Amino acid sequence: MSELPRFGAAQHVEVFVVPCSGPGDLSGVQALVEAGRLAPADIVAVMGKTEGNGCVNDYTREYASASWAAFLAPHLGCTPAEAEARVGLVMSGGTEGVLSPHFTVFTRQPARADAPRGKRLVVGVAQTRDFAPEELGRRAQIDATADAVRAAMADAGIANAADMHFVQVKCPLLTATRVQDALGRGAAPVTRDTYESMGYSRGASALGIALALDELDEERAAALTDAAVLSDWRAFSARASASSGIELLNNVVVVLGEAEGATSPYEIAHTVMRDAVDAAAVRTLLRERFDLDADRDADAVRERLVNLLAKSEADPTGTVRGARHTMLNDSDINATRHARAAVGAVLASVAGRTALYVSGGAEHQGPPGGGPVAAIMRIPLAAEGAS
Amino acid sequence: MSELPRFGAAQHVEVFVVPCSGPGDLSGVQALVEAGRLAPADIVAVMGKTEGNGCVNDYTREYASASWAAFLAPHLGCTPAEAEARVGLVMSGGTEGVLSPHFTVFTRQPARADAPRGKRLVVGVAQTRDFAPEELGRRAQIDATADAVRAAMADAGIANAADMHFVQVKCPLLTATRVQDALGRGAAPVTRDTYESMGYSRGASALGIALALDELDEERAAALTDAAVLSDWRAFSARASASSGIELLNNVVVVLGEAEGATSPYEIAHTVMRDAVDAAAVRTLLRERFDLDADRDADAVRERLVNLLAKSEADPTGTVRGARHTMLNDSDINATRHARAAVGAVLASVAGRTALYVSGGAEHQGPPGGGPVAAIMRIPLAAEGAS
């Protein structure tokens, strides 16, 4: 099996949002392949929303990844494991509230001779090495992630961090077995609580992204130690999205941005929700960046919107807009589940649809209680002609 | 202990929204009493959002009710049980997502001589008799509820159903013990599933409201049998809100509307969300009925809004805006919890605050998947002078 072909900025990206009836259902993808619309060999990344709990024992992510690997292998002429190493498979568990399970599939080909060029959507991927359990949530994970983000930017042909709009990282978590493994070697994991380890891993990954995108002030970047993780909340990335899962041991990085020379029929932009109910941020993004009023132009929004990619979290202060929330004290439903339900519904009320990529746990991803949101939009045909 | 005094439409209602740190925390209410702002003897109804699961074994509702009864008793010179019989204590469990636990306290006094009169907020209360377990979810509950709604309208001084904007019913549920009690007597309860019984009880109560408010067409009203409950979804009320709880055996009814002659400094209006993400319905209500743009006039909305009262439910078709949701297949989190999280966040994103009364389980309350929303608004001082 060969590696993914690389084209720098001269690439043509297509994005497919495919619903599924369960984490193992790729019949929608199969139909696209059979219709000649999607060539499996061109797939560079898949970002899935699966219907598990999104927490430690969520096997729907692993199941979806395994299903994708088994699906891709014969098309790529390789083993499922090799397919998994080639393609950025990022599965985010949890479709609480109105969210609808789906896969967002990114393909990449050389820029098309017959298509208009411009500053358009590009995608890049990279991976870190496997981490030891005790490296999770610490400087080792931060640094390796930053390096991988830089590698993925190069893969995407993006030279300037200002053109980066979304960085998705899939990162590991600690299980009881992994904790025991570390302890047995005399190494201290950052926490022994498996659910809590997910936050540490996401947090360190996000700080790695912030480092690579120069989002931290110089002093803070210089002083970035283990202790900053889940502690210095003023250190964050406005474009980071990290999901942790039981099914991998390293960080997988997918970057989305714009680069001059691409022929992809999409553009991308991002904003930051300041809290979980900040619909206004997204309404403003649509208006200012894409000239769309979410109310008046509801049909156009639905036509042009490919997907919203967002992070959510329970505000760590215990309040939203000054009033107490109960997410952090709830021992029946984990806080990330509450947060996905809330942010997913808010975004759906703006976008007019529910198959949205909303991931939970936004440690160092956007300000405390808020989170980054990126919008991938189809370039309207009129604009196509003009560009 | 005397009964609640009744004034017909010539009433002056005050509404207090009081946060709490738990279901038994009435310190905020106590502070209002000590400040001379709230006279316990004037309290006619309390609608609380408590932080339990909102399902069968949610004792936060009963705890809050017991705390209120114990709080009121010395002020009313009666026993806690008598206080509970006098005041409409409606506790709705579940503050999923961003929702914030709070109590909405309604007081009622005679219309004030020195205040402007007009068509303003009025409140009325009534109760049904206790139901046998096998009556829940059936015609007996429908009819008794309709009678109680009419009694509460009379109590509120509302002659015309068109002036009714919200009817809150608190209704019983079946526990394993109550099911066994019925079976032991040879009577068949409508279901043996305790969680499911909540939906039947809410559904029958809502149909009783629809009957009392003439919301059903003649044929449907005539044919309203046991079989219609949780089956004929085209039969619904646009102003009904029913919550079921383990802590009572009868239906408690609180009606909110407007009547000419009241001096309350509030108005009320309602709309219907067509689905869980229909923010547009509420934005339209604010604009058309109160001349407020939710984006531009965000500050004014927060100043004038006393509370939104809303119902939510998982769309029974299994989809929202055409895409599959997973609420009805989720065996870890009940569907009502998902729905409250979603609708609560959508409403909070419009209202700019999170202490909102969003209740789950909207069977026959609004169209399938949607639900009624009422807005209680302060009458602006300028308007006051003019009225």
Place this chain on the structure above:
Amino acid sequence: MSELPRFGAAQHVEVFVVPCSGPGDLSGVQALVEAGRLAPADIVAVMGKTEGNGCVNDYTREYASASWAAFLAPHLGCTPAEAEARVGLVMSGGTEGVLSPHFTVFTRQPARADAPRGKRLVVGVAQTRDFAPEELGRRAQIDATADAVRAAMADAGIANAADMHFVQVKCPLLTATRVQDALGRGAAPVTRDTYESMGYSRGASALGIALALDELDEERAAALTDAAVLSDWRAFSARASASSGIELLNNVVVVLGEAEGATSPYEIAHTVMRDAVDAAAVRTLLRERFDLDADRDADAVRERLVNLLAKSEADPTGTVRGARHTMLNDSDINATRHARAAVGAVLASVAGRTALYVSGGAEHQGPPGGGPVAAIMRIPLAAEGAS
């Protein structure tokens, strides 16, 4: 791909209990294959305990089944779907409490010429056709299951129902989609509640087993209508185990019993726990049938016990030994999960180990609140020589 070879009673069964680190982990099975101890082509059935919630949205069952099918396919020279049709893959979700995820793998070969023959463990399999959603929980499912049990008995070489000790059925459930499908065709499913549908499907399957094993009195068997399901609790099988799952549309039947002429190094017996804490029933079975005292012979029990196969349920009367339990009123944790945790721990305290097959939801499987338990035991070498 050929069908499973059939040998009647002249068979040699081996049973392997293999731990796993997750529903997709077959590394333990792979190791047995590589060590030459397990020939995949001989596998006739797999009964797995996977670590999902065991309820509607438990995809760990489907994931494990898919992993097994993918594992078997190259060994059998067929597609994964064909492998799934050939082998009885029964995955039961839920390892609450101390239960440990594992697979019990049954292989079947012709009776060995060099091994002692006797009345020993035999296994048989069969499947029904796919069911329409509205057939679940009704007479159609009962009858088709009874036919399949008879076919599986014939496959096992068991002529007499008295020699049957365990019948495992894997049966479908209703999802929101399947309910809508039926309603769309004007057909009424037995319930619209997806979780509740699991009980109906298990109940009808168990009545089918009772019918096939002649466990019902004549009058009851004659009158077995739709209405008996989840209603006539005196109709039950003492050897039935039914698990429902989202991953199939028909019933898969695996029968375990003893037949003269087999050379398997195992015997099997069964008892019935009268309630969830009836450790005494299993202690008695070990003592009377296998001459083992659970306390004094704890080491021997651990050496000889291959697996316990058991069903559990929350007592439908709402009490255990006269005291109220809270399983049926718990809206945070489904009753089947409570019951598995309880029965699993009780059995583990007798068996001295936790990788036990305890399945939840025992409708018509054993008496109300109790359930069947079968013990597969190694025949001690001394006995081997003598038999």
Place this chain on the structure above:
Amino acid sequence: MSELPRFGAAQHVEVFVVPCSGPGDLSGVQALVEAGRLAPADIVAVMGKTEGNGCVNDYTREYASASWAAFLAPHLGCTPAEAEARVGLVMSGGTEGVLSPHFTVFTRQPARADAPRGKRLVVGVAQTRDFAPEELGRRAQIDATADAVRAAMADAGIANAADMHFVQVKCPLLTATRVQDALGRGAAPVTRDTYESMGYSRGASALGIALALDELDEERAAALTDAAVLSDWRAFSARASASSGIELLNNVVVVLGEAEGATSPYEIAHTVMRDAVDAAAVRTLLRERFDLDADRDADAVRERLVNLLAKSEADPTGTVRGARHTMLNDSDINATRHARAAVGAVLASVAGRTALYVSGGAEHQGPPGGGPVAAIMRIPLAAEGAS
């Protein structure tokens, strides 16, 4: 209101186990009072099992405590708050599996002149001061608890630690609000995770008990620092039971033991389960200490057993009897809930009844994965005559 009267060892304890239909149901207690069997003024402690989740947001404990305080106040001629300060109200949430909600009520009077004296059950109580959030789970809580245990021993008239058989501590937890309070003052709480704080608080309390009962070797006792909590698992008490709850800010201590000179008709003994399925430990205790065979003398066990008091936990190694358990990776159900379900069922299978006091979270209470069990038994009449 006066303080509890104190009699040293010359006391007469009665114990009542009273079922309830919910956390606020004291009708069974009321019936005992009305029957003249229970004098509220004699109540010294109540240990309740309530049906919440036993975790952070379990308000059933607070509700039960409030109900008890309201019930006691008029009998004691004091306010509910004063009643709560006088009586040791320890409510443990969580009746997973077969466990049955109930209250165990301890009364204390002077030793009776007409009753036989002997080494019999005595009870003592004490309280610590309120803790600051940052003191929880640390040396400050350990030391204050040890002092309170010594005070309670004196109150019970127990001079020798060998006569102590059970120490119940009710201790606080951290909520999001309390965490913010500490952080706002520049103080670092031991954790910011509210669920995790419960374990720290229980662990420090148990180490305080171990210190007071001289259960730690000298070196370990000398070196007992903050770092030992939830870390040095070889430091534990074989008689400690700590439950954390949201409803209090200090530690409440109730000790149970035997002292010469008491006339109570009960004796008490304890053992340690080495893991969650160690039924053998309790069977041995019954046999060796009370001459009862759990199988053969099942009726006598049920007659004499007043209650079992036990602690449970998910084995921190991630295994039970060498096989993986899934409790610590389960993000839907907290590990303490699994553990209570398992241990509760195991004990019920020995005791033959389900109203047992099984509390979750056994950090430093018994060995890792195991926990202390105390049995309060009625002294048989024959023995009475002889003593």
